[in-house]
Amino acid sequence: MTQYERVLNEGSGRRDSLDDSVNSSLFDGSQFNVSDNGSETNFSCNEGTVWDLIPGVKQKLYPHQQEGFEFIWKNLAGNTNLRKLKKAVPCREGGCIISHAPGTGKTRLAVVFLMAYLKVFPKCLPVIVAPASLLHTWEEEFKKWDIPFHNLNNLELSGKVHDDVVNLLNWSNSQHSMDTMRMVKLISWYKEKSILGISYSLYEKLTRGGGESDGERGEDEKKKKQSSVEKRKEIMGNVLRKIPGLLVLDEGHTPRNKKSGIWQVLSEVQARKRIILSGTPFQNNFMELYNTLSLVKPSFPNTMPHELKKFCQKKDHKKASKEWIWEPVPEEKIKQLKLLMDPFVHVHKGAILQRMLPGLRKCVLRLMPDSFHKKILEGIQSSKNTLSFDFKETWASVHPSLLLECDLLEEEESVLDKDRLEKLRLNPNAGVKTKFLVEFVRLCAALNEKVLVFSQYLSPLRLIIEQLLNEQLLKWTMEKEILFISGEVKDRKSLIDTFNDENSQAKILLATTKTCSEGISLVGASRVVLLDVVWNPSVEKQAISRAYRIGQKKVVYTYHLLTEGTRECDKFRKQAKKDRLSKLVFSAKNDDNKEELRSCAANIEDRILDKMIRHEKLQDMFVECLVQPKEREY
Numbered sequence: 001m002t003q004y005e006r007v008l009n010e011g012s013g014r015r016d017s018l019d020d021s022v023n024s025s026l027f028d029g030s031q032f033n034v035s036d037n038g039s040e041t042n043f044s045c046n047e048g049t050v051w052d053l054i055p056g057v058k059q060k061l062y063p064h065q066q067e068g069f070e071f072i073w074k075n076l077a078g079n080t081n082l083r084k085l086k087k088a089v090p091c092r093e094g095g096c097i098i099s100h101a102p103g104t105g106k107t108r109l110a111v112v113f114l115m116a117y118l119k120v121f122p123k124c125l126p127v128i129v130a131p132a133s134l135l136h137t138w139e140e141e142f143k144k145w146d147i148p149f150h151n152l153n154n155l156e157l158s159g160k161v162h163d164d165v166v167n168l169l170n171w172s173n174s175q176h177s178m179d180t181m182r183m184v185k186l187i188s189w190y191k192e193k194s195i196l197g198i199s200y201s202l203y204e205k206l207t208r209g210g211g212e213s214d215g216e217r218g219e220d221e222k223k224k225k226q227s228s229v230e231k232r233k234e235i236m237g238n239v240l241r242k243i244p245g246l247l248v249l250d251e252g253h254t255p256r257n258k259k260s261g262i263w264q265v266l267s268e269v270q271a272r273k274r275i276i277l278s279g280t281p282f283q284n285n286f287m288e289l290y291n292t293l294s295l296v297k298p299s300f301p302n303t304m305p306h307e308l309k310k311f312c313q314k315k316d317h318k319k320a321s322k323e324w325i326w327e328p329v330p331e332e333k334i335k336q337l338k339l340l341m342d343p344f345v346h347v348h349k350g351a352i353l354q355r356m357l358p359g360l361r362k363c364v365l366r367l368m369p370d371s372f373h374k375k376i377l378e379g380i381q382s383s384k385n386t387l388s389f390d391f392k393e394t395w396a397s398v399h400p401s402l403l404l405e406c407d408l409l410e411e412e413e414s415v416l417d418k419d420r421l422e423k424l425r426l427n428p429n430a431g432v433k434t435k436f437l438v439e440f441v442r443l444c445a446a447l448n449e450k451v452l453v454f455s456q457y458l459s460p461l462r463l464i465i466e467q468l469l470n471e472q473l474l475k476w477t478m479e480k481e482i483l484f485i486s487g488e489v490k491d492r493k494s495l496i497d498t499f500n501d502e503n504s505q506a507k508i509l510l511a512t513t514k515t516c517s518e519g520i521s522l523v524g525a526s527r528v529v530l531l532d533v534v535w536n537p538s539v540e541k542q543a544i545s546r547a548y549r550i551g552q553k554k555v556v557y558t559y560h561l562l563t564e565g566t567r568e569c570d571k572f573r574k575q576a577k578k579d580r581l582s583k584l585v586f587s588a589k590n591d592d593n594k595e596e597l598r599s600c601a602a603n604i605e606d607r608i609l610d611k612m613i614r615h616e617k618l619q620d621m622f623v624e625c626l627v628q629p630k631e632r633e634y
Helices: 003-009 063-076 106-120 132-144 178-191 200-207 219-242 261-268 286-296 306-313 331-344 351-356 371-378 386-398 400-405 410-415 418-424 432-446 458-470 492-500 537-544 568-585 607-614
Strands: 094-100 126-130 149-151 195-199 246-250 273-277 345-348 360-367 450-455 482-485 508-512 525-530 556-563 622-627
Touching: 063 094, 063 106, 063 273, 063 345, 063 351, 094 106, 094 286, 094 331, 106 126, 106 132, 106 246, 106 273, 126 132, 126 200, 132 149, 132 195, 132 200, 149 178, 178 195, 178 219, 195 200, 200 219, 200 261, 261 286, 273 286, 286 306, 286 331, 306 331, 331 345, 331 568, 360 432, 371 386, 371 400, 386 400, 386 432, 386 458, 386 568, 400 418, 400 458, 432 450, 432 458, 432 525, 432 556, 432 607, 450 458, 458 482, 458 508, 482 492, 525 537, 537 556, 537 568, 556 568, 556 607, 607 622
Parallel strands: 094 273, 094 345, 126 195, 126 246, 149 195, 246 273, 360 556, 450 508, 450 525, 482 508, 525 556
Antiparallel strands: 360 622
């Protein structure tokens, strides 16, 4: 067995902090001192276009991907003509945003681009920064194209280890530290044509010098190793800040807060070429959008008129209207901003989904709690800490017993009937949202439709699971009919595969929006329930797009659940306002986007919801059913 084969077979057990087998020169930074011009072209073709670099691929891409491919080339390299690329200026700034609707193939587009770009600029040293949960997806995609991918978050080696590293390590020792394995990957990525992948959180830790612990150590050993550990962090941080020539930010709206550590470190990266992939670049306000635009194209602020910059940086303190109507928006400012963005922002709102998928139907349900549930909600005390109030109300809106898991004020403790709440815990009818959901899931299962339930929080999801397991008529079990994904679940892929399998017995998958709202496919679901309201509309849009994406075979129905008498209705109106602004900024030409919610009391197209609304024991639960017109573009 060769040294390289031993490396691949050793797995992820290298956590020994001593690393006696490591040659000290591995951490002296000398491997990164080669003075190669990383942007120098290196290809033999003199005729044709960039499509000729990857024969046969163009026909396999959708039209919006083909357009996006050429758009990235023009923004990063200035041209798609191979003869003209020979004369490309290596150090010119190049950046763009690929704003394609979730589920329309941004990852595949980026992989195809990188595959071609590396043929022209083999030493461009690309780095993909993505949420940790998506790095595996990237790794699997690059395997299909036989491009080495070094996942810095994973101790296992995926890309080929460079010979220079093999000579520095004793691979018979199977216990190398995380820092050593990361340095192995960094050097291998630097020495040979390949891709480096890293999560946002790890990128921030390494570039800010924080690093990660290699496990428990004694205090004396910590002190003894401190200087060498700091040296390792410093070298890795410098490499990640100074070496990359091309930066790809997946879910690139993530570092949108200028005060956040990740935004600050990414803004310091010296890469002249940058790509942001995001189906939802507009998150909460124009300030965040401005920060995103500045990150992908550092020269962008200099192109803005003073008044427009002032508009983007202004904080919005206006309250949302209490009616389901749109407020006037600063259209002139938005037009100005769009004109500046258009050259480097490629928008595809999802027309491909319209043409390929059966459809998307969105619904907002205002639900009336019973007298006891209403009394519990009214008993929640407002305090100076608005976040605490919002948190308690959100949980109690699902089921009153969840209030027992919150930090309560003395006034709340004194009036709360804890014994009664505890007895009602497994009774879904005691909470208006759990009452709706359990009955809804039962009806969906009877029609062989799988349900995807999202919440910001774990406790409401766990309560729903307990109630479903307690339902004697269902006789469902965990990991068979009921699946659950949270940040604590490591083997998500097998759960996702099971849920998407048409022949599996899975009926419902419950997941947190933070864990499962980006990047993954859950097309097994044709019904999506959003249990609570988040301030950021793009989070819910991403969640819906887990089911409404390429590969879906059924019409997808979505349900926003709002408990009457709470602030959830106000939150949803504010969310709708943000979504309206996003559509205006990223709209297609001549698209006015004046789609409004409308009440629909009868003749609902959704037969499951229609049956529930007409049911004599359930109809009193529904205050209003608000539907949106069929999607033209998502």
